[in-house]
Amino acid sequence: xxxxxxxxxxxxxxxxxxxxxxxxxxxxxxxxxxxxxxxxxxxxxxxxxxxxxxxxxxxxxxxxxxxxxxxxxxxxxxxxxxxxxxxxxxxxxxxxxxxxxxxxxxxxxxxxxxxxxxxxxxxxxxxxxxxxxxxxxxxxxxxxxxxxxxxxxxxxxxxxxxxxxxxxxxxxxxxxxxxxxxxxxxxxxxxxxxxxxxxxxxxxxxxxxxxxxxxxxxxxxxxxxxxxxxxxxxxxxxxxxxxxxxxxxxxxxxxxxxxxxxxxxxxxxxxxxxxxxxxxxxxxxxxxxxxxxxxxxxxxxxxxxxxxxxxxxxxxxxxxxxxxxxxxxxxxxxxxx
Amino acid sequence: xxxxxxxxxxxxxxxxxxxxxxxxxxxxxxxxxxxxxxxxxxxxxxxxxxxxxxxxxxxxxxxxxxxxxxxxxxxxxxxxxxxxxxxxxxxxxxxxxxxxxxxxxxxxxxxxxxxxxxxxxxxxxxxxxxxxxxxxxxxxxxxxxxxxxxxxxxxxxxxxxxxxxxxxxxxxxxxxxxxxxxxxxxxxxxxxxxxxxxxxxxxxxxxxxxxxxxxxxxxxxxxxxxxxxxxxxxxxxxxxxxxxxxxxxxxxxxxxxxxxxxxxxxxxxxxxxxxxxxxxxxxxxxxxxxxxxxxxxxxxxxxxxxxxxxxxxxxxxxxxxxxxxxxxxxxxxxxxxxxxxxxxxxxxxx
Numbered sequence: 001x002x003x004x005x006x007x008x009x010x011x012x013x014x015x016x017x018x019x020x021x022x023x024x025x026x027x028x029x030x031x032x033x034x035x036x037x038x039x040x041x042x043x044x045x046x047x048x049x050x051x052x053x054x055x056x057x058x059x060x061x062x063x064x065x066x067x068x069x070x071x072x073x074x075x076x077x078x079x080x081x082x083x084x085x086x087x088x089x090x091x092x093x094x095x096x097x098x099x100x101x102x103x104x105x106x107x108x109x110x111x112x113x114x115x116x117x118x119x120x121x122x123x124x125x126x127x128x129x130x131x132x133x134x135x136x137x138x139x140x141x142x143x144x145x146x147x148x149x150x151x152x153x154x155x156x157x158x159x160x161x162x163x164x165x166x167x168x169x170x171x172x173x174x175x176x177x178x179x180x181x182x183x184x185x186x187x188x189x190x191x192x193x194x195x196x197x198x199x200x201x202x203x204x205x206x207x208x209x210x211x212x213x214x215x216x217x218x219x220x221x222x223x224x225x226x227x228x229x230x231x232x233x234x235x236x237x238x239x240x241x242x243x244x245x246x247x248x249x250x251x252x253x254x255x256x257x258x259x260x261x262x263x264x265x266x267x268x269x270x271x272x273x274x275x276x277x278x279x280x281x282x283x284x285x286x287x288x289x290x291x292x293x294x295x296x297x298x299x300x301x302x303x304x305x306x307x308x309x310x311x312x313x314x315x316x317x318x319x320x321x322x323x324x325x326x327x328x329x330x331x332x333x334x335x336x337x
Numbered sequence: 338x339x340x341x342x343x344x345x346x347x348x349x350x351x352x353x354x355x356x357x358x359x360x361x362x363x364x365x366x367x368x369x370x371x372x373x374x375x376x377x378x379x380x381x382x383x384x385x386x387x388x389x390x391x392x393x394x395x396x397x398x399x400x401x402x403x404x405x406x407x408x409x410x411x412x413x414x415x416x417x418x419x420x421x422x423x424x425x426x427x428x429x430x431x432x433x434x435x436x437x438x439x440x441x442x443x444x445x446x447x448x449x450x451x452x453x454x455x456x457x458x459x460x461x462x463x464x465x466x467x468x469x470x471x472x473x474x475x476x477x478x479x480x481x482x483x484x485x486x487x488x489x490x491x492x493x494x495x496x497x498x499x500x501x502x503x504x505x506x507x508x509x510x511x512x513x514x515x516x517x518x519x520x521x522x523x524x525x526x527x528x529x530x531x532x533x534x535x536x537x538x539x540x541x542x543x544x545x546x547x548x549x550x551x552x553x554x555x556x557x558x559x560x561x562x563x564x565x566x567x568x569x570x571x572x573x574x575x576x577x578x579x580x581x582x583x584x585x586x587x588x589x590x591x592x593x594x595x596x597x598x599x600x601x602x603x604x605x606x607x608x609x610x611x612x613x614x615x616x617x618x619x620x621x622x623x624x625x626x627x628x629x630x631x632x633x634x635x636x637x638x639x640x641x642x643x644x645x646x647x648x649x650x651x652x653x654x655x656x657x658x659x660x661x662x663x664x665x666x667x668x669x670x671x672x673x674x675x676x677x678x679x680x681x682x683x684x685x686x687x
Contacts, residue, residue, distance in 0.1 A: 045544040165633050166403075195402035195571065197630040200615035204629060222545055225574075225617030229625055248621040266549040268578040270616050270686050274597045277556060278549040278578065284514035285544055300546075 005075055006033035007216050008057070008184055013070035015049070015056050024288045026052040026065065028240040034184065039210065039217045041231025041248065043224060047285055048237040050220045054186050058097055059088040074100065099129040102182035106189040108169035112161035119157030122176045129180040144175035148205060167198035171205070178209060186218045191226060203230060224267055228252055236260050239286070239296035242316055246323025256325040259297045295327070303329060355428055356390035357565050358414065358533060363387045363423035365409050369638060381638045383409040385589035388664065393532070396559065396566040398576040401586035402634055407569045411535045414567065415452055416445055450480055450529035457538040459518035463510040469496065469521060470506040476528045495524040499554060516547035523554065527562070537569045552579055573616050577601055585609045588645040589637050591664065595671040602685040605673040607650045610683035644676065652677055
């Protein structure tokens with residue numbers, strides 16, 4: 001995997017929100033590579049910057065937010081292009097969005113227009129990126145609907161988003177995202193708003209489609225169960241920083257960072273003994289305006305070292321060969337970027 | 338790291354004691370109306386013949402997917418909704434039982450303090466213009482504690498109880514994080530020494546790292562104050578963690594009730610088994626989702642014939658399509674509504 005050229009390569013991405021009250025450092029130097037056919041998982045709690053990273057890649061950050069530093073290199077037919085330098089409203093960026101990189105948003109309800117039929121919206125997306133006539137586009141949309149397992153696809157194409165159930169709506173969204181054969185799919189909490197049994201269907205579908213279309217997926221979620229089942233490689237974020245990254249097995253079976261360790265211990269599991277107190281992480285996530293100095297996790301960290309953790313932000317260092325953690329507990333070599 | 342401290346296991350069967358709450362054949366239909374004269378076209382059977390009981394000091398979890406009627410059931414018990422029919426027998430402290438379903442507003446008034454609610458969303462359930470003292474003290478004031486000093490003392494005690502500092506009393510909710518706000522909500526619910534606490538998805542709006550704190554707090558408070566919880570949730574991992582018994586709902590009906598460990602290890606209803614199989618396990622070496630549940634949850638306005646689960650059930654036979662299965666006790670404490678409950682061997686989770 002490491003010898004292949006990455007499809008998307010993010011280097012030291014920094015995103016800030018310029019608010020009246022001050023500057024919020026939403027993403028603070030995040031780097032990662034996504035390889036073809038890989039499912040790259042980003043896991044983190046609210047305010048960790050996982051969604052902002054995704055929006056920065058697609059250049060759809062809302063106004064007070066801006067990319068202040070970093071590169072987002074997309075490999076396109078052998079040449080690389082820096083998305084961070086493109087005009088968010090320019091033709092080039094609009095050509096990439098949807099065609100090269102597609103998005104499955106969290107809430108399919110608010111992502112579809114309620115006054116256009118689902119079919120019309122997908123046909124519009126297809127015709128934006130492919131030189132086909134309306135009738136051919138409808139045929140493509142129909143095939144996509146069949147692919148994602150929507151029953152009675154002809155009928156569903158002419159329905160509105162509010163006529164579909166949550167699961168069907170999310171399937172339609174996936175059909176729309178895949179309709180232009182993107183090479184990278186960003187799934188931002190695609191199953192958070194839906195029920196467990198439907199969630200299992202959607203996750204299975206995403207896996208199947210990924211294998212068929214060889215798409216790379218960036219899978220963003222706060223649910224550790226979902227990430228364990230879906231991702232090949234995982235990055236754990238906390239308050240805009242990467243705490244730990246590595247292959248999924250290493251993250252779940254040999255977590256190195258105290259935050260990852262504590263998080264894995266604290267989640268209730270269907271395998272746990274009932275009515276036993278869970279180990280907890282003390283405190284709560286700080287407000288982004290008063291981010292702690294040094295390592296952002298230090299006020300809640302059980303292994304906090306005074307004078308060290310609160311002074312410097314530890315860089316991401318290679319630990320145990322396959323993974324990397326940003327913690328002063330590990331004094332190995334810095335991960336070569 | 339705090340050590341895992343074992344709570345005394347709860348006996349699920351109290352042969353002698355009467356349950357604190359016994360719900361019998363509870364129904365709540367919402368009419369579908371049309372036109373100027375609002376003639377009724379049909380009913381949404383949100384809660385359709387539900388029966389269960391909760392003993393004092395016990396936690397019963399009500400699980401199910403969205404739209405299965407779990408919230409409607411809990412709202413009926415609190416009489417935020419008036420049930421269409423059925424009985425809800427609530428044991429009062431003087432050992433008599435009253436039917437909550439029949440009482441008028443006036444008759445309910447003295448019982449209200451005994452039943453309290455913990456809300457799902459800690460952001461919208463606290464008035465941003467009231468201080469913590471006002472929020473937690475309001476139920477006390479309404480119920481006759483007019484002396485301000487007494488109230489300050491009690492609010493301070495309650496805040497300490499839920500792990501907040503009494504000095505925070507004059508602050509407004511915006512100064513607190515989601516987890517702290519949920520603690521405030523719990524303090525308010527406990528202000529009047531309730532005997533039944535209905536918790537409707539109390540941790541699903543919280544961050545993962547904070548959820549465990551609130552769960553532990555609820556377990557600790559139950560141990561200290563002998564609280565009775567009706568815990569409404571969709572997350573099976575959370576339910577396994579907190580409850581002594583679990584009732585699984587599907588389209589307005591309870592399909593299975595059993596003691597937590599038994600329900601997870603030996604589910605007897607195919608829906609329970611499918612629900613268990615669908616939970617993504619946080620371990621990449623355990624691949625979940627081997628049993629796939631096809632199709633969608635039917636609408637409670639237009640449910641299928643026979644057993645409501647038959648169109649999605651891989652074990653369905655003719656009788657399932659024709660007749661609704663009876664909800665019966667198959668082994669002690671294990672109630673199932675399935676024609677084939679005794680013959681099926683379903684996979685569970687140890």
